[in-house]
Amino acid sequence: MEITGKIKKIDETKTFGASGFRKREMVVTTNEQYPQMLLVEFVQDKCDLLNNYQVGQDVKISINLRGREWINPQGEAVYFNSIQGWRVEAAQPEGSAGAPPAPIESFETTSNIDDSEPDDLPF
Template sequence: MSDQAKIVLKGRIKNIFPSEIFGNFEKRVMWLEEQDVQYPQTYEVQFTQGDCNVLDGFQPGQMVECHINLRGRHSEKSGKEYVFNSLQCWRIKKLANAEPVPTETNEPAQAADLGYAPAASSDDLPF
């Protein structure tokens, strides 16, 4: 596997699902939500075969670091081609349970940023 397909994701576990078995293949899925970013992303991270039991030691809300392999597979069905991508975790570790840093402030923008000075009273309407 190429080095460019190896990824490290840090975030909070949003959900852990039970294992699914398809014939002799076992898969377990966890949703991982990024923290400390302006636009948080949620990723579906897969654990397969013997790694499925690793998630038994984790629970939603915990901060973790996941070492991921980006996997891709080509498929053809009914004359139509598809490519399936998955994020397969091969190492997961708990991080400190620090609260996430807020990404947005609720403070109003400064007058200089608006390009005009706000009215002295909230009852003064500009129209």
């Protein structure tokens, strides 16, 4: 899946536990009639993908949706969802999705056509 939008916030990389698990979060505001502010997580080596981006930049992010279950102390199941990014690229501004169209070549008229020959076409 992909989301596009403008970067609102980029957090610093945080490290957790003895294993050195790394996580970095980014907030992207979507370009929709009703813009959404989505928190996207980048983990482990994907944290470094955000080094080349800054707040205000338009981006396209490839994501995976993640969900997990946790059983609380009362024995009830609680569910959590997250958006995990795995690729980021600068978004193309709207209206410039590809190369500009090739120019239309104009036809040249030729003056060496002999109009004196009869036209044998029925129309």
